Amino acid sequence: MFEKYDLHTHSTASDGTLSPAELIQRAAEAGITVVALTDHDTTLGLAAAAEAAREWGVRLIPGVEVSVTWQSRVIHIVGLGIAPDNMELNQGLESLREFRHWRAEEIGRRLGKSGIAGAYEGARKFSRGHLIGRAHFARFLVDQGYAPDFRKVFKQYLVRGKPGYVPGQWASLENAVAWIRAAGGQAVIAHPARYPLTRTRLRRLMTEFMDAGGEGIEVVSGCHSRDDVFKIAAHTRDFGLLASTGSDYHGPEQPWTSLGRLPTLPQGVKPIWQDWTPVRSTT
Ligand code: AMP
Ligand code: MN
Ligand code: MN
Ligand code: MN
Numbered sequence: 001m002f003e004k005y006d007l008h009t010h011s012t013a014s015d016g017t018l019s020p021a022e023l024i025q026r027a028a029e030a031g032i033t034v035v036a037l038t039d040h041d042t043t044l045g046l047a048a049a050a051e052a053a054r055e056w057g058v059r060l061i062p063g064v065e066v067s068v069t070w071q072s073r074v075i076h077i078v079g080l081g082i083a084p085d086n087m088e089l090n091q092g093l094e095s096l097r098e099f100r101h102w103r104a105e106e107i108g109r110r111l112g113k114s115g116i117a118g119a120y121e122g123a124r125k126f127s128r129g130h131l132i133g134r135a136h137f138a139r140f141l142v143d144q145g146y147a148p149d150f151r152k153v154f155k156q157y158l159v160r161g162k163p164g165y166v167p168g169q170w171a172s173l174e175n176a177v178a179w180i181r182a183a184g185g186q187a188v189i190a191h192p193a194r195y196p197l198t199r200t201r202l203r204r205l206m207t208e209f210m211d212a213g214g215e216g217i218e219v220v221s222g223c224h225s226r227d228d229v230f231k232i233a234a235h236t237r238d239f240g241l242l243a244s245t246g247s248d249y250h251g252p253e254q255p256w257t258s259l260g261r262l263p264t265l266p267q268g269v270k271p272i273w274q275d276w277t278p279v280r281s282t283t
Pocket of ligand 4: 008009010065248
């Protein structure tokens with residue numbers, strides 16, 4: 001059977017705007033047959049997603065996107081095929097959420113000092129009681145008219161050097177990969193072309209990632225240009241990594257990424273799903 005994969009998506013469990021069930025419905029309607037829900041630092045959306053996946057007849061790959069600090073930069077590592085209730089993984093993610101919670105309050109305090117009142121409460125409202133990310137601050141700031149759109153608001157308020165940026169320490173690369181592996185998953189470097197890394201640094205990251213037990217890398221990503229895809233594919237072949245493909249969809253409000261409209265993987269890379277057991281309906 002011809003499968004259509006999207007192995008990187010977000011729901012309201014982190015900073016997406018669709019509930020896990022709505023996300024699965026959209027994926028099914030977009031013709032995706034295998035979808036991974038990969039919320040930031042949490043597995044809490046996976047149970048609802050699994051239920052919806054059964055209903056809509058799509059295969060759910062339980063996933064997560066772990067925030068990592070590597071050489072003073074934030075890198076994201078996706079875990080695919082994880083056991084959602086694995087203790088080692090969840091304890092690790094819990095420590096990241098604890099940092100996130102403090103960071104959210106600190107972002108609120110810093111924005112407060114620069115004259116923006118009520119940002120923490122506002123962001124919390126947008127997060128609907130789930131984990132708070134910078135995207136929730138972004139929605140609050142746009143809603144209050146501090147910036148015209150989502151991209152500009154990041155640039156003006158939420159990136160390094162701006163009033164709402166809080167540096168901090170996420171997981172180490174080794175720990176992120178270890179947690180994912182402990183939960184029986186495959187670790188994948190998310191959107192590699194998006195990091196401000198030189199070619200040498202990127203290859204250093206790939207080396208350390210593989211030494212830690214990482215297996216895959218996103219060759220196709222919603223935020224990769226065609227040029228990025230070919231560049232990353234070349235590194236992927238050199239290193240013998242497995243190639244993944246994911247939109248990094250966050251909801252219909254962000255039209256620059258969409259579900260089910262990804263290019264196919266270039267020739268000569270090995271898809272990460274190559275050795276996955278085919279699951280067929282038994283009835
Ligand atoms: P956080 O993990 O809370 O620091 O937030 C990271 C998330 O913010 C990413 O997963 C994106 O959803 C979003 N994000 C980060 N930078 C930008 C940007 N420049 N424009 C739009 N969204 C961004
Ligand atoms: Mn996000
Ligand atoms: Mn990411
Ligand atoms: Mn993501």
